Amino acid sequence: xxxxxxxxxxxxxxxxxxxxxxxxxxxxxxxxxxxxxxxxxxxxxxxxxxxxxxxxxxxxxxxxxxxxxxxxxxxxxxxxxxxxxxxxxxxxxxxxxxxxxxxxxxxxxxxxxxxxxxxxxxxxxxxxxxxxxxxxxxxxxxxxxxxxxxxxxxxxxxxxxxxxxxxxxxxxxxxxxxxxxxxxxxxxxxxxxxxxxxxxxxxxxxxxxxxxxxxxxxxxxxxxxxxxxxxxxxxxxxxxxxxxxxxxxxxxxxxxxxxxxxxxxxxxxxxxxxxxxxxxxxxxxxxxxxxxxxxxxxxxxxxxxxxxxxxxxxxxxxxxxxxxxxxxxxxxxxxxxxxxxxxxxxxxxxxxxxxxxxxxxxxxxxxxxxxxxxxxxxxxxxxxxxxxxxxxxxxxxxxxxxxxxxxxxxxxxxxxxxxxxxxxxxxxxxxxxxxxxxxxxxxxxxxxxxxxxxxxxxxxxxxxxxxxxxxxxxxxxxxxxxxxxxxxxxxxxxxxxxxxxxxxxxxxxxxxxxxxxxxxxxxxxxxxxxxxxxxxxxxxxxxxxxxxxxxxxxxxxxxxxxxxxxxxxxxxxxxxxxxxxxxxxxxxxxxxxxxxxxxxxxxxxxxxxxxxxxxxxxxxxxxxxxxxxxxxxxxxxxxxxxxxxxxxxxxxxxxxxxxxxxxxxxxxxxxxxxxxxxxxxxxxxxxxxxx
Numbered sequence: 001x002x003x004x005x006x007x008x009x010x011x012x013x014x015x016x017x018x019x020x021x022x023x024x025x026x027x028x029x030x031x032x033x034x035x036x037x038x039x040x041x042x043x044x045x046x047x048x049x050x051x052x053x054x055x056x057x058x059x060x061x062x063x064x065x066x067x068x069x070x071x072x073x074x075x076x077x078x079x080x081x082x083x084x085x086x087x088x089x090x091x092x093x094x095x096x097x098x099x100x101x102x103x104x105x106x107x108x109x110x111x112x113x114x115x116x117x118x119x120x121x122x123x124x125x126x127x128x129x130x131x132x133x134x135x136x137x138x139x140x141x142x143x144x145x146x147x148x149x150x151x152x153x154x155x156x157x158x159x160x161x162x163x164x165x166x167x168x169x170x171x172x173x174x175x176x177x178x179x180x181x182x183x184x185x186x187x188x189x190x191x192x193x194x195x196x197x198x199x200x201x202x203x204x205x206x207x208x209x210x211x212x213x214x215x216x217x218x219x220x221x222x223x224x225x226x227x228x229x230x231x232x233x234x235x236x237x238x239x240x241x242x243x244x245x246x247x248x249x250x251x252x253x254x255x256x257x258x259x260x261x262x263x264x265x266x267x268x269x270x271x272x273x274x275x276x277x278x279x280x281x282x283x284x285x286x287x288x289x290x291x292x293x294x295x296x297x298x299x300x301x302x303x304x305x306x307x308x309x310x311x312x313x314x315x316x317x318x319x320x321x322x323x324x325x326x327x328x329x330x331x332x333x334x335x336x337x338x339x340x341x342x343x344x345x346x347x348x349x350x351x352x353x354x355x356x357x358x359x360x361x362x363x364x365x366x367x368x369x370x371x372x373x374x375x376x377x378x379x380x381x382x383x384x385x386x387x388x389x390x391x392x393x394x395x396x397x398x399x400x401x402x403x404x405x406x407x408x409x410x411x412x413x414x415x416x417x418x419x420x421x422x423x424x425x426x427x428x429x430x431x432x433x434x435x436x437x438x439x440x441x442x443x444x445x446x447x448x449x450x451x452x453x454x455x456x457x458x459x460x461x462x463x464x465x466x467x468x469x470x471x472x473x474x475x476x477x478x479x480x481x482x483x484x485x486x487x488x489x490x491x492x493x494x495x496x497x498x499x500x501x502x503x504x505x506x507x508x509x510x511x512x513x514x515x516x517x518x519x520x521x522x523x524x525x526x527x528x529x530x531x532x533x534x535x536x537x538x539x540x541x542x543x544x545x546x547x548x549x550x551x552x553x554x555x556x557x558x559x560x561x562x563x564x565x566x567x568x569x570x571x572x573x574x575x576x577x578x579x580x581x582x583x584x585x586x587x588x589x590x591x592x593x594x595x596x597x598x599x600x601x602x603x604x605x606x607x608x609x610x611x612x613x614x615x616x617x618x619x620x621x622x623x624x625x626x627x628x629x630x631x632x633x634x635x636x637x638x639x640x641x642x643x644x645x646x647x648x649x650x651x652x653x654x655x656x657x658x659x660x661x662x663x664x665x666x667x668x669x670x671x672x673x674x675x676x677x678x679x680x681x682x683x684x685x686x687x688x689x690x691x
Contacts, residue, residue: 014338018331029323036316046305048105049160053153053178054298055098060149060182061291062091063121064189065284067142070128071193072276074135075200079277088125095121107159113152120145135197142193146186153178172232173240173304177297180226185290187219188258192283195266199276209267216262223255240300247296251289258286344372351379358637360387390635397631400512404625407508407519411618414501418611421494425604428487432597435480439589442473447583467561474555481548484596488541491603495534498610502527505617512624519620522613529606536599543592550585557582 008016069084095118102114124141127133133141156162162174194212198204204212230248234241261282265274347364354362362383366376448466505523509516557578 009342011338011342014334018334025323032319033316036312036319040309040312040316044309045160046162047302047309049156049162050298050302050305052098052101052105052160053156053162054295054302055094055101056149056153056156057178057182057291057294057298059091059094059098060146060153061185061287062087062094063142063146063149064185064192064287066091067139067146067189068192068196068280068283070138070142071135071197072200072280074133074138075197075276077200077276080280091121110152110155110159113148113155117145117148117152120148135201139190139193139197143190146189150182150186153182172229172236173297173301176226176229176233177294177301180222180229181290181294181297184219184222184226184255185287185294187215187222188255188283188287188290191215191219191258191262192280192287195262195283196276196280198266199272199274199279202272204266204272212262213267216259216267219255219259223252223259227252243296243300244293247289247293251286251293254286254289258283341372344376348372348376348379351376351383355379355383355386359639360390361639394632394635397628397635400515401625401628401632403508403511404621404628407505407512407621408618408625410501410504410508411614411621414498414505415611415614415618417494417497417501418607418614421491421498422604422607422611424487424490424494425600425607428484428491429597429600429604431480431483431487432593432600435477435484436590436593436597438473438477438480439586439593442477442586442589445470445473445586471555471559474551477551478548478555481544481551484544485541485548488537488544491537492534492541495530495537498530499527499534502530515624515627519617519624522617522620526610526613526617529610533603533606536603540596540599543596547589547592550589554582554585 066084066087069080069087072080073084099114099118102110120141124133124138124145127141128138157174157178162178191212194208194215198208198212227248230244234244261274261279265279266272351362351364354360360383362380364376364380366373366380445466502523506520506527509520509523512519561578
C-alpha cells in the first residue's frame with residue numbers, strides 16, 4: 001500500500017482520501033435515505049389504509065343501520081320497509097366502493113376476506129328477501145357480519161402499520177378513531193337493534209334484557225375510554241382540540257342521552273310503550289353524531305399522516321440539501337487546500353531543483369506558518385546559507401589560487417638563486433682548496449726560513465731572495481684573503497635572501513591553511529639552514545679578517561727584512577725569532593683554513609639540500625595551484641543570483657589581488673632595500689615574524 005501511495009501525486013492522494021470519505025458518508029446516507037423512503041412509503045401506505053378503513057367503517061355504519069331497520073320490520077312494524085330498502089342500496093354501494101379500494105390495493109388476504117364477507121352479505125339479503133329470518137336471527141347474522149368487518153379492520157390496521165404509531169398523539173388518534181369510536185358505534189347499533197325490535201314487538205325477554213344491559217355498560221365504559229383518549233389528543237394539540245370540541249361535545253351528549261333513554265324506556269319499564277321508531281331515531285342520532293365525529297377524526301388522521309409524510313420528505317430534502325452544501329463547501333475547501341499545498345510543494349520542488357542545478361540566491365515568497373511554509377522557509381534559509389558559503393569558498397579558492405601562483409613564482413626564483421648559490425659555493429670551495437695549498441706552502445717556507453735564519457750569516461743573500469719570495473707570497477695570500485672575504489659576503493647575502501624567501505614561503509603556507517602545512521615545515525627547515533649558513537659565513541669572515549691582518553703583518557715584516565738586509569747579519573737571532581713566530585702563525589692559518597674548508601663543504605652540502613627542498617616546494621606549490629584551480633572549477637558549478645562563477649575564471653592568469661599580495665611584495669622590496677643599505681640581518685625568529 002505504501003508503495004502505491006508513494007507513486008501517487010499529492011492531489012491524487014487527496015482524491016483517494018476524498019473517495020474514502022465519500023464512501024464513509026455514502027453508507028449512512030444510503031441507510032438514512034432507505035429509512036426515510038421507508039417511512040415516507042409507510043406514511044403513504046397509512047394514508048391508503050386510513051382511506052380504506054374509513055370506507056370500511058361506512059360499510060359498518062350502513063350494516064348497523066340495516067340491522068336496526070331489519071329488527072323493526074321483523075318486529076312487526078312494516079313502516080320502515082322503504083328505509084330498509086334504501087339502506088340496502090346504500091350498503092351495497094358502500095360495499096362495492098370498498099371492494100374497488102381493496103382491488104386497487106391488491107392485497108390478497110384482504111380480498112379473500114372481503115369476498116367471504118360479500119358472500120355472507122348476499123346470503124343474508126337473500127334470506128331476508130325470502131322471509132326466512134326472525135328478528136333474533138337477523139340480529140345475530142348482522143352482528144356476525146359486522147364482527148367479520150371488525151376483524152378485517154384489525155387486519156387492515158396491521159397490514160398498513162396503523163397499530164404501530166410513531167408518537168403518542170398518533171397512537172391516541174388511531175385508537176380513538178379506529179378502535180373506541182367503532183366499538184362505541186357497534187354497541188349503540190346493537191342497542192338500537194335490540195331496543196327497536198323489543199319496542200316494536202312490545203316484548204323484552206330476560207336474555208335480551210341481559211344483553212341490552214351488558215351493551216349499555218360496555219357502551220358507557222367505551223364512551224369513557226373514548227373521551228379519555230380525546231382528552232389526551234386535546235392535551236397534545238390545541239389545534240386538534242379546537243377542531244374536536246364541538247362535534248365531540250355533541251356526540252357525547254347524544255350518546256349519553258341514548259344510553260339514558262335505553263335504561264329508562266327499554267330496560268326499566270315493565271311494559272314497553274315507547275315507540276320503536278322514536279327510539280330508533282334517538283339511537284340513530286347518537287350513532288350519526290359519533291359517525292360525524294369519527295369522520296372528523298378520520299380526516300384529521302389522514303391530514304396528520306400526510307403531514308408526517310410531508311415532514312419526512314421535507315427533512316429528506318433538507319438533509320440532501322445540507323449534504324450538498326456541506327459537500328460543496330468541503331469540496332471547495334479541499335480544492336483550496338490541495339491547490340495551496342501543491343503550489344507550495346511545487347515551489348519547494350522548483351527551489352530544490354534550482355539548488356541542485358547550482359542556481360543559488362533564489363527569491364521565494366513564504367506565506368503562512370504551516371508545515372509546508374516552514375519547509376519553504378527552511379529551504380530559503382538553506383539557499384541563503386549555501387550562497388554565502390559558496391561565495392566564501394569562491395573567495396577563498398581565488399585567494400588560494402593567487403597564493404599558490406605567487407608561491408610557485410617565488411619558488412622558481414628561489415630555485416634559480418639556489419642554483420646560483422651552489423655554483424658560487426663550488427667556486428668558493430675551489431678557492432679554499434687553492435688557499436689551503438698556499439697556506440701550507442707558506443708554513444713550509446716559514447720553516448725553511450727558520451732554518452735559513454740560523455745560517456743567516458752565511459746565506460744572507462739567499463735570505464733576501466727568500467724574503468722577497470715571502471713578500472710576494474704574502475701579497476698573494478692577502479689577495480686571496482680579500483677574495484675569500486668577498487665570497488663570504490656573497491654567502492651572507494645568499495643566506496639572507498634564502499632566509500627571506502623561507503619567511504615568505506612560511507607566510508604563504510600559513511595563508512594556505514591545512515594544504516600548506518607540509519610546505520611550512522619545508523620553509524622552516526630552509527630558514528634554519530639559511531641561518532646556520534649565515535652564522536658559518538660570519539665565523540669564516542672573522543677568520544679571514546684575522547688571517548688577512550696577520551698576512552699584512554707578515555708582508556710588512558718581509559718588507560722590513562728586505563730593506564734591513566744589511567742588518568740581518570747582526571740581527572740573526574731577532575730574525576730567527578720573528579721567523580719562528582711566522583711559522584707558528586702559518587700553522588694557525590693552516591688550521592683555520594682547514595676549518596673554513598670544512599665549513600664551505602658543509603655549506604655546499606646544505607645548499608644542495610636546499611636546492612632539493614626548493615624543488616619539492618615548487619612541486620607542492622604547483623600541486624596546490626592545480627588544486628585551487630580545480631576548487632574554482634567545482635565552485636563555478638554554483639550560480640548566485642544573476643552573477644556566475646565564470647567571473648572568477650575570467651580573471652587573467654597573472655592577476656593578483658592587491659589586498660592579498662601587496663604584503664609579500666612589500667616585504668621582498670623592503671628586505672632588498674635593507675640588504676643594499678647594509679642593515680643587519682635579523683637573527684631571531686621573533687625578528688623575522690615582524691615582517
